[in-house]
Amino acid sequence: MKKNNFRFVDHSEDPNVGLANEEIALLQKELNLQFPETYIFYLQNAGRRSNVFPVEHDIVKLKKYQEQLKEALNERNLLNAESLFCFQYNIEYEPLIGEDSETFYFFNLSEPKSPDLYVFGDFIINYDWRGYAKELTNKENFVDFINERTKKKFGPKLLKKIGNILLGILLAPFIVTVLIIVALQVLIEKIKDQ
Structure with a gap:
């Protein structure tokens, strides 16, 4: 199993800033969740500010993300009985179709050991009709996901x-x-x- 092999890049103009262990423990307590080990390591190194992939550390927003994700998945009858943790939610205006698109990044904590990263969001399904559809994608490994983003930005x-x-x-x-x-x-x- 790959563990904590994040390719952090020290970028003087945009440095990574981590969270203290006490802050991470408080987030877990407030959400009543146990974060994956790799995610805790990521928070320790880039939880407050990341130069590649920022994650949310505001407890109010995180609680809201959990509700929004559950609602969106329940509408499509997906992962209803699973324990999920949504750590990032983005909503952006998509000029191509003139609508907002939303994306959830989350872990399925019901999975044993190191849970996989999932992305659930709006993806363009037809350029001619300019339509969006919700799609659930399993990105598999959080470390690989971050490293790929780092490679794209700093490679x-x-x-x-x-x-x-x-x-x-x-x-x-x-x-x-x-x-x-x-x-x-x-x-x-x-x-x-x-």
Whole structure:
């Protein structure tokens, strides 16, 4: 099992700021939930402010998110008997269709050991009709999810990748030439020694 292998990036202009253990314990107590171990580790390192994926730490908002998620799932008869913890809720105006779209990020705490990350939200289903439909997606691993977001934000940029490829192509003939010269020198030395 992968544990706590988050790829945190120290970015001086936008640093990660964690929560104290006492703050995390209070959140768990107020919500009457036990957070997953990996999520606690994430809160300790980036719970107050994350430069990749911010999570909510305001107890009033978190309580509201739990209610909103249950309502949205109950309307579609999904995960009714499960213990869920919604740690982020986003609502954004989508100009393409002229409507708001909402997205819930949550854990199914009924799962044993390390629960998977789920995303439940509005996804465009038809560009011609400009429609949305609610969809439940299992993203599987929270660590992988955060690391993928980190890679997208802080990973090498496309132009840098193209530059590295072009540099490799330009240097390849030079390297091949040097290898041929070295091989010839070795061959000449062997011939002289005979």
